[in-house]
Amino acid sequence: MACPGQTPFDIDAYNVENIRVLNVLEAIRLRPGMYIGSTDTRGLFYLLFELVSNSFAEVAAGFGRAVRVALRADGSAEVADDGRTFPEGTDAEHVFGVVGHTGHLGYRPDGREYLAYAMANALSESLTGEVRDPNSIYRHTWRRGVTHSAIQTGGPPDDRGLTVRFTPDPHIFGDARFDTGAIRDRLQQLAFLRSGVRVTFADEVAGTLDEFEYANGISDFVRFLNADRVALHPDVIVIRGEEDEVRYEIGLQWCAGAGETCLSFANHYQTIHGGTHATGARIGVARGVRDCLPKAARSEDAFASEDFREGLTAVVSIWHPELMFEGATRHRLSNPEMEAIIAGAVRRGLGDYFAANPDVVTRVVGAATAARDARLAARHKRNAP
Secondary structure: OOOOOOOOOOHHHOOHHHOOOOOHHHHHHHOOHHHHOOOOHHHHHHHHHHHHHHHHHHHHOOOOOEEEEEEOOOOOEEEEEOOOOOOOOOOHHHHOOOOOOOOOOOEOOOOOEOHHHHHHHHOEEEEEEEEEEOOEEEEEEEEOOEEEEEEEEOOOOOOOEEEEEEEEOHHHHOOOOOOHHHHHHHHHHHHHHOOOOEEEEEEOOOOEEEEEOOOOOHHHHHHHHOOOOOEOOOOOEEEEEEEOOEEEEEEEEEEOOOOOEEEEEEOOEEOOOOEHHHHHHHHHHHHHHHOOOOHHHOOOOOOOHHHHHOOEEEEEEEEOOOOOEOOOOOOOEOOOHHHHHHHHHHHHHHHHHHHHOHHHHHHHHHHHHHHHHHHHHHHHHHHOO
16 A cells, blocks of 8 residues: 555566666676775775775785886876786776676786776766786777777787776766865875875876875885874884784874874775774773773773773774675674774784883873873763753
């Protein structure tokens, strides 16, 4: 029965002719927000960094040492790397999503995820993919997903990698433009996360060229975040390891002053809303510092978890073969096992560091005590008649 004011649904009129089967590119163009979140500047940013993340996936897999991003004067964007290209027998039509099907588009667990290339192709006015293998360059161009040209030529004997250049489709994005400041900042973050990798960003409109490369990786990242703060200890505490095929790297440093800074990443995606890995780090910090307290002060009533994170700057980065996110834009990690893995790793790492550096324990516990006293005083003031 139809609701009041609603047109009754004629089930007899609904048949196979009402069902439209879309290929991959058609589906993405029809509902772009399902894939990139929005069709404004934020969507452009997400689309670009889907390609960038694929380049960094090659770096993480041990292939490639350089990633280059360029914003061209004609409004196009370019992402290039020196990683592997595609497995033998995989053609460009499949990689860039032109051959649609209802199954999984394609994923290499230790490298590129092909859906990113299909999204870029579907949402571009034009896109060129250039595959560089030793002695060969294969260049394929599409216009709104339709093949425009395919050319294969000779190339240098020692060159390898993939370059994707795309012009966002104004039918999708209107007059939205790339946010150069946000792109630069994100590329710098990625360079911090992968020590020894050179990241280049060229902006032809502004005439600028930025190069990022950090020998000490996540340690340099934490120091960068704390550049305007007074550190309670000179060393950045770095905790890294691998468990159940999950690689992790955490950088921690306490500073004078209020507040907590925690940046988290999963397979180079910035999880701006945190998730199970960030929660695990917070739990591990609280347990690691609490372990250093006198037994009489270890009860849950003596300190709150946030007291131990007062003045803390943390960067949490993981690499997981099977990520789970809450939402297509990957802003929050939901793998349940990550909380226990990271919490345990941080607790053990802090225990080892504090055992070797008792002076740091004194400073961190002192900051936590001051935070607790200030919190209790504020609560007392609120409850006072």
